Amino acid sequence: MTVSTVSPGATGVWGAIWHGITRSTSGFIGLCIVAGVLLFAFAGPLFIDTRNPTDVTKIWGPATSEHWLGTNHEGKDTFVQLVLGGREPIWVGIVAALITVAIAVALGGIAGYARGRIDHFLLQLTDITMTIPFIVLMLVVASFYRTASPMVVAFIIGLVTWPYLMRSIRAQVLTLREREFVEAARLQDLGTARILFTEVLPNMAGYIFINFIIAITNAIYAVVGMYLLGLLPSTAANWGLMIQQAWDNNAFLVPSAVPFLVAPMTMIMLFQIGLVTMTRSLEQALNPRLRDR
Amino acid sequence: MIDRSAPAPAPALPPDAPGPDPAPVLSLNGVHQVFPGARGDVPAVAGVDLEIRPGTALCLVGESGCGKTTTARMAAGLAEPTSGSVLFRGRDIAAMDRKERSVFRRAVQYIHQDPYASLNPVRTVYSTVSAGLRRHRMVADGREARRVTAGLLERVDLTPAGDFLDKYPHQMSGGQRQRVAIARALAMNPEVIIADESTSMLDVSIRVSLLNTLGRLRDELGVGFLFITHDLAVAKYFAWEGEIAVMYLGKVVEHGRTPRVVNDPAHPYTRALVSAVCEPDPDLARTKERVRLRSADIPDLTDLPPGCDFHPRCPLYAPGACDTLRPPLVRGHDRLLACHVVGRG
Amino acid sequence: MTDPRTEPSADPGPLLSVRGVDIAYRTGRRSRVTAVHGVSFDLHPGQSMALVGESGCGKTTLGLGLLRLLPRNGLVPAGEILFRRKDGSTADIRSLGAEELRRFRWSEAAMVFQGAMNAFNPVLRIEDHFLDTFRAHETGRPRRRAEIREESAHLLEMVRLDPARVLDAHPHELSGGMRQRALIALALALGPQLLILDEPTTALDLLTQRAIVERLSELREELRFSMVFITHDLGLAAELADRVGTMYAGRLIETGTTRDIFYRPRHPYTAALIDSVPPVSGGLVVPESLPGGPPGLASLPPGCSFAPRCRHARQVCGERRPELEVLHTRGDGLSHAAACLRSRELAAEGATRD
Numbered sequence: 002m003t004v005s006t007v008s009p010g011a012t013g014v015w016g017a018i019w020h021g022i023t024r025s026t027s028g029f030i031g032l033c034i035v036a037g038v039l040l041f042a043f044a045g046p047l048f049i050d051t052r053n054p055t056d057v058t059k060i061w062g063p064a065t066s067e068h069w070l071g072t073n074h075e076g077k078d079t080f081v082q083l084v085l086g087g088r089e090p091i092w093v094g095i096v097a098a099l100i101t102v103a104i105a106v107a108l109g110g111i112a113g114y115a116r117g118r119i120d121h122f123l124l125q126l127t128d129i130t131m132t133i134p135f136i137v138l139m140l141v142v143a144s145f146y147r148t149a150s151p152m153v154v155a156f157i158i159g160l161v162t163w164p165y166l167m168r169s170i171r172a173q174v175l176t177l178r179e180r181e182f183v184e185a186a187r188l189q190d191l192g193t194a195r196i197l198f199t200e201v202l203p204n205m206a207g208y209i210f211i212n213f214i215i216a217i218t219n220a221i222y223a224v225v226g227m228y229l230l231g232l233l234p235s236t237a238a239n240w241g242l243m244i245q246q247a248w249d250n251n252a253f254l255v256p257s258a259v260p261f262l263v264a265p266m267t268m269i270m271l272f273q274i275g276l277v278t279m280t281r282s283l284e285q286a287l288n289p290r291l292r293d294r
Numbered sequence: 295m296i297d298r299s300a301p302a303p304a305p306a307l308p309p310d311a312p313g314p315d316p317a318p319v320l321s322l323n324g325v326h327q328v329f330p331g332a333r334g335d336v337p338a339v340a341g342v343d344l345e346i347r348p349g350t351a352l353c354l355v356g357e358s359g360c361g362k363t364t365t366a367r368m369a370a371g372l373a374e375p376t377s378g379s380v381l382f383r384g385r386d387i388a389a390m391d392r393k394e395r396s397v398f399r400r401a402v403q404y405i406h407q408d409p410y411a412s413l414n415p416v417r418t419v420y421s422t423v424s425a426g427l428r429r430h431r432m433v434a435d436g437r438e439a440r441r442v443t444a445g446l447l448e449r450v451d452l453t454p455a456g457d458f459l460d461k462y463p464h465q466m467s468g469g470q471r472q473r474v475a476i477a478r479a480l481a482m483n484p485e486v487i488i489a490d491e492s493t494s495m496l497d498v499s500i501r502v503s504l505l506n507t508l509g510r511l512r513d514e515l516g517v518g519f520l521f522i523t524h525d526l527a528v529a530k531y532f533a534w535e536g537e538i539a540v541m542y543l544g545k546v547v548e549h550g551r552t553p554r555v556v557n558d559p560a561h562p563y564t565r566a567l568v569s570a571v572c573e574p575d576p577d578l579a580r581t582k583e584r585v586r587l588r589s590a591d592i593p594d595l596t597d598l599p600p601g602c603d604f605h606p607r608c609p610l611y612a613p614g615a616c617d618t619l620r621p622p623l624v625r626g627h628d629r630l631l632a633c634h635v636v637g638r639g
Numbered sequence: 640m641t642d643p644r645t646e647p648s649a650d651p652g653p654l655l656s657v658r659g660v661d662i663a664y665r666t667g668r669r670s671r672v673t674a675v676h677g678v679s680f681d682l683h684p685g686q687s688m689a690l691v692g693e694s695g696c697g698k699t700t701l702g703l704g705l706l707r708l709l710p711r712n713g714l715v716p717a718g719e720i721l722f723r724r725k726d727g728s729t730a731d732i733r734s735l736g737a738e739e740l741r742r743f744r745w746s747e748a749a750m751v752f753q754g755a756m757n758a759f760n761p762v763l764r765i766e767d768h769f770l771d772t773f774r775a776h777e778t779g780r781p782r783r784r785a786e787i788r789e790e791s792a793h794l795l796e797m798v799r800l801d802p803a804r805v806l807d808a809h810p811h812e813l814s815g816g817m818r819q820r821a822l823i824a825l826a827l828a829l830g831p832q833l834l835i836l837d838e839p840t841t842a843l844d845l846l847t848q849r850a851i852v853e854r855l856s857e858l859r860e861e862l863r864f865s866m867v868f869i870t871h872d873l874g875l876a877a878e879l880a881d882r883v884g885t886m887y888a889g890r891l892i893e894t895g896t897t898r899d900i901f902y903r904p905r906h907p908y909t910a911a912l913i914d915s916v917p918p919v920s921g922g923l924v925v926p927e928s929l930p931g932g933p934p935g936l937a938s939l940p941p942g943c944s945f946a947p948r949c950r951h952a953r954q955v956c957g958e959r960r961p962e963l964e965v966l967h968t969r970g971d972g973l974s975h976a977a978a979c980l981r982s983r984e985l986a987a988e989g990a991t992r993d
Contacts, residue, residue, distance in 0.1 A: 182415075191426065499912065568920070590799065
């Protein structure tokens with residue numbers, strides 16, 4: 002049996018992740034899709050004319066060589082809107098997921114490891130948080146602010162969605178803390194924080210990473226859903242807003258307007274599918290027991 | 295009724311070996327451990343006295359469920375005795391302040407049975423072994439940590455150390471992993487190592503060399519060992535110059551110098567154990583005298599028989615004291631023994 | 640009374656005859672790794688044979704392969720496993736069809752797996768396991784439950800278990816030793832001629848182990864079945880086996896009578912294994928350590944697989960692979976064979992046994 006001579010100390014965790022993703026076909030395809038969507042949304046705007054004026058002569062125009070995906074109800078170019086509209090939902094998704102995961106990991110880890118009264122208190126906190134009606138909260142926010150900044154949206158999503166992940170992390174920490182290697186670390190008098198963050202949590206890295214990505218997908222759906230419901234007033238081009246506008250203007254009744262509805266939906270789905278397939282390979286990359294097989 | 299009244303202070307082992315014994319580093323004084331169970335309290339350990347001295351080995355043998363692991367965990371401070379005390383350098387560990395406790399924590403190390411579970415799968419050997427060194431500032435910088443870790447690996451015969459430093463547990467065999475666990479314990483400069491069945495999951499061929507490694511730590515570094523095993527051959531080899539204590543249902547029934555206990559067992563339970571061993575010698579296996587027990591069933595800890603715990607199975611059982619009075623562990627001419635019949639004769 | 644183990648005169652030939660068997664595992668679409676290489680041995684009726692060696696030497700694979708109980712990716716690409724059936728015909732287990740194989744197992748040859756807990760279905764009571772076993776092999780009129788229960792009770796009594804308590808228990812309600820005995824009773828249910836036991840006493844307590852060892856040898860006298868048992872415990876082999884086969888890196892490297900193996904081992908590996916376990920009785924015997932471990936099956940060294948660990952190895956050992964060679968044959972037809980290029984030389988020097 003050949004044991005990998007490339008130690009992660011030399012190539013780093015990112016090397017291991019890269020190796021893990023690229024060695025499996027589905028992981029690689031997922032990575033390509035995600036990278037493609039990210040490039041499209043973040044680098045795309047650099048290559049096109051971002052001015053997209055309203056042109057009443059071109060309302061619901063069909064796809065042409067000039068307007069690849071036709072034009073919308075205001076006569077704006079759909080493709081340009083598509084390029085410009087990805088940044089915001091993706092950013093919101095990532096920031097919201099970071100906040101959710103950070104809170105969930107910190108509180109879940111502490112609750113599971115400390116047990117007792119701290120655990121009890123934190124569980125109460127999750128119960129309270131879980132009862133906050135998300136949509137109503139957003140309605141309130143929307144009524145206070147004329148235009149909610151995407152980052153505010155991200156924070157709110159992050160602050161209300163952590164309890165679910167926190168509970169499953171707590172449950173895993175509860176079982177991990179009983180493992181012998183954790184007891185061995187206690188025998189070394191390593192200190193609680195250190196044991197939690199360097200012995201227990203790294204064993205859940207794959208799980209946390211996957212949940213980070215799931216949190217991104219959830220946050221994107223949440224923000225798109227809110228735009229669709231018209232809860233978030235926004236002026237910027239944005240995939241969620243595009244779907245809402247298409248819906249509001251009955252785009253599904255106009256054959257030449259179909260791209261305006263389908264294109265943003267396709268981008269969102271592609272991104273989500275890419276993320277999910279990539280995660281499956283990532284789990285293998287982050288689990289050393291699976292890595293060298 | 296279970297008699298849990300504290301016995302008289304532990305009688306010291308009769309001096310059989312020449313020279314005075316060094317003072318014990320770790321001692322257990324009448325420790326009890328009672329676990330609450332569905333069918334009543336389970337007295338897993340009921341009054342055990344043991345002393346561990348520097349550079350010597352004390353083997354605790356017995357069958358599963360006899361309380362040897364619970365005893366070991368209490369000795370390591372991993373479980374708190376229900377009653378009785380554990381003394382480290384004469385100080386009760388339950389009464390220690392933070393600083394003393396930290397000294398005790400590092401001086402008494404515990405090696406688990408399963409080297410697959412006791413190493414963190416996501417950390418390299420270097421990271422595992424050096425964690426304590428770095429945490430307790432026993433090394434100045436990363437380079438020194440690496441050097442010291444390499445030295446520790448060589449001490450436990452993982453040579454050349456450079457081949458192992460950056461390996462993950464899953465890249466090593468069971469024997470190599472167990473050596474890593476030992477190196478990690480050694481990093482704390484322990485005075486006592488408590489090894490709980492640490493060789494039982496390994497192949498015989500690897501077992502011997504691991505025992506030799508541990509034996510060198512005992513002889514060269516003066517580490518005291520509390521060695522838990524169910525394997526009499528292992529106990530005999532590792533503690534030939536030390537002592538063996540035989541446990542049955544939470545109590546020590548026989549305790550003495552290893553050669554005496556193994557070659558001339560006195561307690562009927564010890565005799566049954568010694569005679570039950572499958573010897574790697576066909577002629578000996580066929581001629582060896584076997585002790586026949588009256589019953590194969592071990593009594594339930596929640597429902598112990600009156601008198602001596604062993605009497606329902608004991609071939610020497612005689613009505614009278616055996617089924618009414620619990621025999622205390624008393625000092626005989628060359629060992630401690632808890633038996634009415636043998637003790638008398 | 641004659642001892643069936645040493646009296647082969649009434650013997651119409653071997654019960655089990657293993658000829659050049661290879662066992663491999665598929666590891667990918669086109670790749671496979673061979674876990675057992677060209678194993679041959681005969682087992683006569685009433686005999687018991689121990690397969691010993693370190694973990695990863697192919698003992699368990701061989702045991703499973705003999706009854707074709709290998710996991711899905713396992714296969715027996717070469718060799719013959721000839722078995723003399725109860726009706727006197729000889730069948731090659733390798734070529735039995737699925738239905739035939741199902742009938743053959745348990746009624747003619749049964750396996751007692753390592754880890755008795757996993758062998759039982761946790762949601763079924765012990766009685767249900769007996770019921771299933773009997774029903775699965777029934778021909779003709781199905782028997783009544785009470786009838787089967789009575790027979791099961793009898794089997795449990797044979798292994799010294801209290802049927803009233805055990806039959807209605809679930810597996811987890813029994814201790815490890817009781818489960819192991821119940822498993823042996825279950826294996827004996829249909830009166831097999833051959834019992835294959837994989838580490839039958841590992842993980843059991845000393846006194847429980849002793850009870851099982853004694854019961855097994857008594858039952859063997861009584862029911863006259865043959866046994867192949869796989870163990871890393873040489874003490875168990877010394878006690879229960881008439882013959883011992885040592886396995887290393889997927890090959891049978893030495894076979895002989897138990898006394899030959901323990902008193903006159905002719906392969907340095909067998910000798911090293913024996914030297915690594917000291918007896919409990921008597922003075923202190925310092926065991927020899929055998930450093931290193933068996934080679935990975937995918938990267939066997941050229942020549943003798945044991946050469947890299949062997950203290951008697953010479954250059955030739957790393958170049959030529961020794962075949963199992965008969966060293967001498969006893970009057971009763973049992974022979975002692977070893978696969979070592981230097982075995983005669985070492986025996987003459989007295990090096991393989993001090």
